[in-house]
Every structure is written in structure tokens, then in C-alpha cells.
Amino acid sequence: MLKNLTKLGVPIGIVLIVVMLVVPLPSAVLDMLIALNITGALLVLLTAMFVTRPLEFSAFPAVLLVMTLFRLTLNVSATRLVLLDGYAGKVIDTFGHFVVGGSLIVGLIIFVILLIIQFVVITKGAERVAEVGARFTLDAMPGKQMAIDADLNSGLIDEATARKRRQEVHAEADFYGAMDGASKFVKGDAIAAIIITVVNLIGGMGVGLLQHGMAPGEAVTTYSLLSVGDGLVSQIPALLLSVATGLVVTRSAGDEDMGSDILKQLGARRMPLQIAGFGALALCLIPGLPKIPFLIAGGAMLLFSMRVPSQAEAAEAEAAAAEVAAEATSTSDHPERLAAEIQVDPLGLELAPDIIDLVDAGHGGDLLQRVRSLRRKVASELGVVVPPVRTRDNLELPAHTYAIKLFDVEVARGEAPPGCVLAIGEFLGSLPGTPTQEPVFGLEAKWVPQTLRAQAELSGATVVERSSVITTHLSAVVTQYASRLLGREDVRMLTDVVKRTHPNVVDELTPAQLSLGEVQRVLQSLLDEGIGIRDLVRIYEALSLRAQTTKDLDALVESARAALGPAVVAPHVVDGTVHVITFDPQFEQRMLEGLRPTDQGPMIVLDPMSAHHLIGGLANLVVEAENANLTPVLVCAPQLRAAVRRMVRPAVERLPVLAYPELTGAAQIRSVGVVDGHAQVGAGA
Known part of the structure; x- marks a missing residue:
């Protein structure tokens, strides 16, 4: 029930403000509303002073608009009473006589001074600060969003935290954008106050002379003091709100509706409510001011402040947070913390x-x-x-x-x-x-x-x-x-995924026959040659069979390639055709005879001239094929494939090397050329 009243309170209040523009108000009601206006403006100012971040008072632009509309409505109601009855309540009458000493000249001077302070100094400065703050906030948004997305991509934060931080960034941009516009209301309100006061002066004297038959001196005195009193009553809360605007913009919308945000934020702290309440009560000490409106307004503030929860728990939480922060600072050089900070991003x-x-x-x-x-x-x-x-x-x-x-x-x-x-x-x-x-x-x-x-x-x-x-x-x-990006933990994760559906395959392979590091080396070798490792089930099955007889890396890689079958040649098939470069049979036999085992794997021993012609011939054929929009592959005997790849890779890195059995997935094979140890033998269609 209370929550529904909170949501409906502000909308209903705004509707009543609009109604007040056309419905005449009794002078007693006007006194009460003027007291409420002054007290509310004081509360807004104090709340703006106590917030530490603008987003803590994200409803301020809406509050500023509502308070400005409320004050202008009171001006209209006061003008109606001044012109119709020559009396606009005790508050305005007191301001017109006691505050300015009953002197029209003094009243006008004070009113002009207040306008100059508000319009020239505070309002102009707040408008400029709001404009600059909005521009700087919008300029900083890309960097803030990039930092959030970077932390999300690197795993430092989860999706929920990233979403919350993005909302805060957008809320801050929305707040400063709204403040840039709200500052224009303050400026317009100052101009409207001047116009309304001039209208009251001229209109009041006209009504006094023409309708009420007053003497010129009496009309000037009566309506001028009332007009100045009305202007002063409206300019005091306007000045407070202008100061509050400057405080907020020099130091974004909430998650709830506007009414909940306004009422919750205005009543979030006990101290501003108490100060505002005592301030309203102190105004009762001024001779001539009506006591009941300010007693009611101040008493309501003090009563409401007693319902605000104590800040003791918040203070304890802040103290605990400060203690944790101090402890974290004292352990900032802990080895584990330093180790986490020096981690390298892959x-x-x-x-x-x-x-x-x-x-x-x-x-x-x-x-x-x-x-x-x-x-x-x-x-x-x-x-x-x-x-x-x-x-x-x-x-x-x-x-x-x-x-x-x-x-x-x-x-x-x-x-x-x-x-x-x-x-x-x-x-x-x-x-x-x-x-x-x-x-x-x-x-x-x-x-x-x-x-x-x-x-x-x-x-x-x-x-x-x-x-x-x-x-x-x-x-x-x-x-x-x-x-290089495939790490040991990545292999473990992929293996765990395979184990969920094919547990026997994984249990038979690792750690019984191959360690996780040996499996990683095989997978890295496949990736090194551009072969995907999505089909881990068949790769693991092939490795478990071959590992029973040897743990040689090249042999394991060849068994994995054979298990993948057509998937090896599929990336090189264009329109059902694969274009190949082959070795001259006699030269291929020479390479088989020159095959020697080494610590880095099998190597082909060739004389320098033959090796030079081999590399040069391959490079020429690759260039010719690419000029014809073809992507050739080099094909050789399975026993030579690993050694040939190791030999030609430094010179022709982009040339894939396949074994003859791996061409089974191609519907048609076309020869690009043949290479021997002397020169390029020829090129076929």
C-alpha cells in the first residue's frame, strides 16, 4: 500500500500543480503552499550538498522541473489574488512590508539584487558547468565502455557486472544531458520572474486605479509592495534551487520510477530533513510571519526525519569497508597478488x-x-x-x-x-x-x-x-x-568435453598411452598445417591405436591426418577440383633414399644444388598458380610428407603439403606442375 502511494504521490502532485494554474486558491492555502515551497527548496539544496556522487541524486533534473513549475503556479495564484482582492495572504504581505521595511524602493532594490545574483552569477555558471559536464561525459563514454568490454572479454568480470557498469555509464550520460536541459529551466524561470513582477506592478496599479477607485499613491503603494513581496517569496526558493543546480553539476536516472526516486532520495538521509525542519521552525521567530504554516512544514520535516532509518549501520559498514581496504593495501605486495598482476594476456x-x-x-x-x-x-x-x-x-x-x-x-x-x-x-x-x-x-x-x-x-x-x-x-x-593459442588447459577442457560423450575413447588414450602434453603437441601440429581439430573423437581413436606401437610425433600426426580423411583435403577443393604440384618420380625416390632421422624429426638430405632447384621450382609454380586464381597443394608419398613440409615451409610457407592417400576426398585432381632436383619439369592443365 505504501509503495503504491509512493508511486502515485508525485504524479498526483504534478496534476494538482497544473490544476492550480486555473483554480483560484484561498489566501490561507497559498500561505501553506508558499511555506512548503520554501521548505522544499531548502531540502533540495541540503540534499544536493550531502550527495557524494551526482548519480545518488539522479532524480534532480525532474525535481528541478517540478519545483520550477510549482513556483510558477504559486506566482500565477498570487497574481490572481493580488489583482482580484488586493491581498495575497499573510506571507506575501509580510515580505512586502516587514522584509523590505515597507519601502517600495528597498523592495525593488532587493528584488533586483536577488535577480542579478541568480540570473547573472549562479544560473549562468550552473548552465555552463552543466553544458561542459554533458560534453565531457559523452566524450568519455567510449573509453569507459571499452574498459568494461575489455574486462568482460578478459574474464575479469561477469556479464551481470558488465551490464550493471554499462547502466551506470549510460545513467551518468543521461543525467548530465538532462542537467544540461534542466539548467535552461532555471534560466527561463529567472526571466519569467522579472516579467511576472512587471505585470503585477503595472496590472495592479491599473486595477487599483480603474476598478477599485484608489488614489494613485495608494494604488502604487499597495500593489507595488504586494508585487515585490510576491517576487521575493518566489525568488528565494528559486535562488536555493539555482545553488543546488550548481552544486550537483560541479561535484543520471535511477532504476525505479520518478516518484520513488524523488521521495526515496529526498528522504534517504536524516540530517538534511532535520536541518530543513528546524530551519522552517526558525522562520516562525520572524515577527509578523504566520506561525502555523511554518510550524506545520517544519514539524512535518522533523516527524518524517524520525522515520528515516538510523545511519549507524551505514557508518559501521563504511568502517568495515575501510578496514578491508586498509588490509588489502597492506597486502598489496603479497606474492599471490603480484603473480596475478603479471599474468600475460594470450x-x-x-x-x-x-x-x-x-x-x-x-x-x-x-x-x-x-x-x-x-x-x-x-x-x-x-x-x-x-x-x-x-x-x-x-x-x-x-x-x-x-x-x-x-x-x-x-x-x-x-x-x-x-x-x-x-x-x-x-x-x-x-x-x-x-x-x-x-x-x-x-x-x-x-x-x-x-x-x-x-x-x-x-x-x-x-x-x-x-x-x-x-x-x-x-x-x-x-x-x-x-x-600457440592452444594451451594445456585448453586441451584438458576439450578432452573433458569428449569424455562426456565418449568416455572409453578418452580413458583408453590418456593417461594410459599418451600424456596430455603429448596430445597437445599432436593437436598443435595439426593446427600448424591449417587442419581443424573439431573431430576429436576420430583423432583420439587414431592416436590410441598408433600409440600402442610408437610415440613418435610425426607418426602420431600422420595417423591423425589419415583418420580425418577427406576433411584434410576439403579446404583445398574448389568446385570439386584440387590443383596439385607433384615431384618427379625419380626425384621422389632420391628423396626417400635421402631420408634421415633426427631429433627434430625426419629430414631429407639433398645436395645444395638440388635443394635450390627444388625450392625455386616450387616457388615459381605457386606464383603462377596464384596468378591464375588457383590455390595449389604439394602432394608426395606419405613417408615423405612430414619431412617435405619441414623443408619447404621456411621458403613457401603458404603451400600445404599432403600425402597421396589424403586426396581421396577430391572429385577431380588437376596437375599444376612437376618439380625435380634440376628444374621445373612442366605444368599441366
Whole structure:
């Protein structure tokens, strides 16, 4: 019941304020409402003084609007009584006579001084501070959101904590944006006060002279003092709210409805309520002021303050938190804490400060979402769970630059200029922009302004967004270094997943025949050659059979490749055809005879000239095939495959090496060329 009243209290109050604009109020009721207005403004000021963070008073913009509307409504009601009856209640009459000494000149001077203080000093300053605070808060949002997403991606916080922190960031931005607008209400209220006072002066004298038949001197004295008294009564709470506005903006919306936020936050602390209550009671000491309205207002404040829970528990909690913080500080050099701080992130993405907009979802930045999608894509293609990508800004990076790090060592770098898109093609000379190369495939490209995107597409270029460029580059790096990213704990986790559905396969393999480290080396070797390890069941079955006779790494890898079968050659099949490079049979026999075991695995012993012609011939055939838009593979005998891969990889890294039995998954095989130890023998169609 109380909660429903809390929700309905403020909406009903706002409706009554609007009704007051058209319904005449008795002077006694007006006195009560004026006392409530002054006391409420004092409470808002004290609450603003006691908050430590603006978000603790997130309802302040709404309070400011409601209080301003309430005060203007009282001005309208007072004006109606002044013009109709020549009397607007005891409070206004007292302010018009006692506060200003019954002198029109003194009243006008005090009123003008209050206006100058409020309009020129406080209101103008609060408006400027609110405007600057809103701009700075919005500018800082991308960095704050990037820090939250980086902590989430790195596993430092969970999704619930990240969601809460994002809400706080957005609430802070909403608060300062609302304050920027609310400060305009304060400025408009000051202007309205001047206009209303002038209208009261002129209108009152006109009514006194024309309708009530007063003498000119009597009309001027009566209505001028009433008008000035009304202006002073309205300007005092307006001045308090202006000060409160300045306090709040120099030091965001809540989770509940506006009424609950306002009433809960105004009554959250006992001290402001008590001070406001005693302040209202102290006003009763002024001679001539009506005692009952201020006694009621002050007594209500004091009574309500007694219902506010004691702050003792909060003080105890703060003391306990301070003690815990002190203890944490004293143990900040504990070995475990230091060990946690020096942990190296497996995968990191660093951005120059001018491109952090890529991670700001509020401005269309979707880089972090693309990175999360990339992790799912790599997991579905390679079977590797990529560790979280730690994304952060780096002030040392050149403008427009991003860097990809592997175990805190930079392995790749690129550019993503703000406001540009990457146009990839051969005919880009007519487009303005900065020439560059596509970071993954080395294609000719140019960074062109976003506004010329349509023109670039019409010229035949492929246009790529900045986020896509970075994500593609990151994907290539992850694929290239997938074997290094596969750690021992990752292998254990993947093995546990297999064990849930195929427990016998895992129990037969490890630790009975192979240790987890040996299994890791096999999986890393497969990833090293671009072979996915999603089908762990068949890989483990093959390893358990081969491990019964040997634990040689190359032999285990070959058995795993054989078990995968068509999956090995599938990535190289285009339109049902695989294009192959082979060795001359006689030269292949020579290589078989030259095969020698070593500590690093089997090696092929060749004379320097034959090795030179072999590497040169392979490189030429690969270039010719790529110029014809073909992706060839080198095929050899199964006994040679590992040794050949080890020999050609340093010179032709992008050339896959397959064994003859692994071609069973290809519907059609076309020869690209044959290589021997003397020269390139020929090329086939």
C-alpha cells in the first residue's frame, strides 16, 4: 500500500500543480503552499550538498522541473489574488512590508539584487558547468565502455557486472544531458520572474486605479509592495534551487520510477530533513510571519526525519569497508597478488586513442561484437576455443593505428583511419584517399572518405568497413598462431568435453598411452598445417591405436591426418577440383633414399644444388598458380610428407603439403606442375 502511494504521490502532485494554474486558491492555502515551497527548496539544496556522487541524486533534473513549475503556479495564484482582492495572504504581505521595511524602493532594490545574483552569477555558471559536464561525459563514454568490454572479454568480470557498469555509464550520460536541459529551466524561470513582477506592478496599479477607485499613491503603494513581496517569496526558493543546480553539476536516472526516486532520495538521509525542519521552525521567530504554516512544514520535516532509518549501520559498514581496504593495501605486495598482476594476456588488441569509436556501441561501433563473433567462428572452423581478446587503448600507438599482440608481443599492425572505408581494387586512381595495402592478402587498396563509398563501389572496388578490416586481420593472426593459442588447459577442457560423450575413447588414450602434453603437441601440429581439430573423437581413436606401437610425433600426426580423411583435403577443393604440384618420380625416390632421422624429426638430405632447384621450382609454380586464381597443394608419398613440409615451409610457407592417400576426398585432381632436383619439369592443365 505504501509503495503504491509512493508511486502515485508525485504524479498526483504534478496534476494538482497544473490544476492550480486555473483554480483560484484561498489566501490561507497559498500561505501553506508558499511555506512548503520554501521548505522544499531548502531540502533540495541540503540534499544536493550531502550527495557524494551526482548519480545518488539522479532524480534532480525532474525535481528541478517540478519545483520550477510549482513556483510558477504559486506566482500565477498570487497574481490572481493580488489583482482580484488586493491581498495575497499573510506571507506575501509580510515580505512586502516587514522584509523590505515597507519601502517600495528597498523592495525593488532587493528584488533586483536577488535577480542579478541568480540570473547573472549562479544560473549562468550552473548552465555552463552543466553544458561542459554533458560534453565531457559523452566524450568519455567510449573509453569507459571499452574498459568494461575489455574486462568482460578478459574474464575479469561477469556479464551481470558488465551490464550493471554499462547502466551506470549510460545513467551518468543521461543525467548530465538532462542537467544540461534542466539548467535552461532555471534560466527561463529567472526571466519569467522579472516579467511576472512587471505585470503585477503595472496590472495592479491599473486595477487599483480603474476598478477599485484608489488614489494613485495608494494604488502604487499597495500593489507595488504586494508585487515585490510576491517576487521575493518566489525568488528565494528559486535562488536555493539555482545553488543546488550548481552544486550537483560541479561535484543520471535511477532504476525505479520518478516518484520513488524523488521521495526515496529526498528522504534517504536524516540530517538534511532535520536541518530543513528546524530551519522552517526558525522562520516562525520572524515577527509578523504566520506561525502555523511554518510550524506545520517544519514539524512535518522533523516527524518524517524520525522515520528515516538510523545511519549507524551505514557508518559501521563504511568502517568495515575501510578496514578491508586498509588490509588489502597492506597486502598489496603479497606474492599471490603480484603473480596475478603479471599474468600475460594470450591475445590482445590495442587501439590508438583516435579510433576508440570502433568499440563505442552508442556511436555505431561494433568491433567488440565482431570479435566475439570471430571467437565463435574460429571455434566452429578449427575446433579451438580462442581466449578472450583483451581490448584496450594505447596512447603510444601512432594515430589511426591498431596492434595485435600475442602473449604481450606485437605480431601484427594496421591502420583504420576514422571516417574512412577501405576500397580494394586495381582501379582506384580516380578516388581521393590514402593508398595502402589490404593487411591480410596484400592487395592494392585505398582508404577513402566514408562519403565516397557509393562512388568507390560504382568504380568496381570492394568496400570494407574499418571494423571488418581489423576483424579480418585478427582472424588471420588467430588462424596463423592457433597452435600457440592452444594451451594445456585448453586441451584438458576439450578432452573433458569428449569424455562426456565418449568416455572409453578418452580413458583408453590418456593417461594410459599418451600424456596430455603429448596430445597437445599432436593437436598443435595439426593446427600448424591449417587442419581443424573439431573431430576429436576420430583423432583420439587414431592416436590410441598408433600409440600402442610408437610415440613418435610425426607418426602420431600422420595417423591423425589419415583418420580425418577427406576433411584434410576439403579446404583445398574448389568446385570439386584440387590443383596439385607433384615431384618427379625419380626425384621422389632420391628423396626417400635421402631420408634421415633426427631429433627434430625426419629430414631429407639433398645436395645444395638440388635443394635450390627444388625450392625455386616450387616457388615459381605457386606464383603462377596464384596468378591464375588457383590455390595449389604439394602432394608426395606419405613417408615423405612430414619431412617435405619441414623443408619447404621456411621458403613457401603458404603451400600445404599432403600425402597421396589424403586426396581421396577430391572429385577431380588437376596437375599444376612437376618439380625435380634440376628444374621445373612442366605444368599441366
